[in-house]
Amino acid sequence: GAGVSQSPSNKVTEKGKDVELRCDPISGHTALYWYRQSLGQGLEFLIYFQGNSAPDKSGLPSDRFSAERTGGSVSTLTIQRTQQEDSAVYLCASSLSPSYEQYFGPGTRLTVT
Amino acid sequence: GEDVEQSLFLSVREGDSSVINCTYTDSSSTYLYWYKQEPGAGLQLLTYIFSNMDMKQDQRLTVLLNKKDKHLSLRIADTQTGDSAIYFCAESNNAGNMLTFGGGTRLMVKP
Numbered sequence: 001g002a003g004v005s006q007s008p009s010n011k012v013t014e015k016g017k018d019v020e021l022r023c024d025p026i027s028g029h030t031a032l033y034w035y036r037q038s039l040g041q042g043l044e045f046l047i048y049f050q051g052n053s054a055p056d057k058s059g060l061p062s063d064r065f066s067a068e069r070t071g072g073s074v075s076t077l078t079i080q081r082t083q084q085e086d087s088a089v090y091l092c093a094s095s096l097s098p099s100y101e102q103y104f105g106p107g108t109r110l111t112v113t
Numbered sequence: 114g115e116d117v118e119q120s121l122f123l124s125v126r127e128g129d130s131s132v133i134n135c136t137y138t139d140s141s142s143t144y145l146y147w148y149k150q151e152p153g154a155g156l157q158l159l160t161y162i163f164s165n166m167d168m169k170q171d172q173r174l175t176v177l178l179n180k181k182d183k184h185l186s187l188r189i190a191d192t193q194t195g196d197s198a199i200y201f202c203a204e205s206n207n208a209g210n211m212l213t214f215g216g217g218t219r220l221m222v223k224p
Contacts, residue, residue: 045211
């Protein structure tokens with residue numbers, strides 16, 4: 001079946017602009033996660049959604065970062081007023097439920113110039 | 114807090130076994146995972162082990178878990194050039210809603 005998909009695959013933006021990154025989880029997966037992979041910080045957890053519950057935002061690095069998940073499916077990660085340190089690969093994952101294995105999408109490579 | 118450590122690099126010859134090691138600190142982890150990342154690609158789930166197990170075998174892959182020492186290893190038998198990639202171990206938190214990753218081990222397989 002279809003895996004986790006993310007778009008765009010690459011995004012180049014100017015410092016100060018806002019960006020939106022999209023994630024389509026595997027159909028039927030109730031849990032959705034965002035992670036960030038950067039050279040200096042490795043793989044970091046950002047945010048987690050489970051069903052209609054309030055998201056766990058404990059990993060978001062600043063208030064410029066926000067995410068939503070509409071209808072319990074597609075999720076959008078928004079970064080406002082991008083900075084150069086936001087350059088990274090943003091990875092989305094989904095799982096059948098929180099205690100099940102997480103499957104990752106191919107990621108969106110964000111470059112802030 | 115949680116911390117997951119891996120060695121940075123491993124080089125083996127094709128046909129040999131590879132052993133990638135990982136240590137973790139969160140004793141309440143329920144699952145431990147191994148992911149593979151090839152250049153320019155996302156993370157591919159290779160295998161995982163539940164914390165009450167000490168071994169899991171899946172074809173060429175063997176996972177060993179020493180819960181007392183908080184040590185996890187991944188053995189790849191008959192390593193092939195296609196196994197060249199970065200391997201990440203990860204632990205889940207008690208709620209199972211967050212993974213903490215190691216820094217990754219780059220495996221290079223020489224023909």
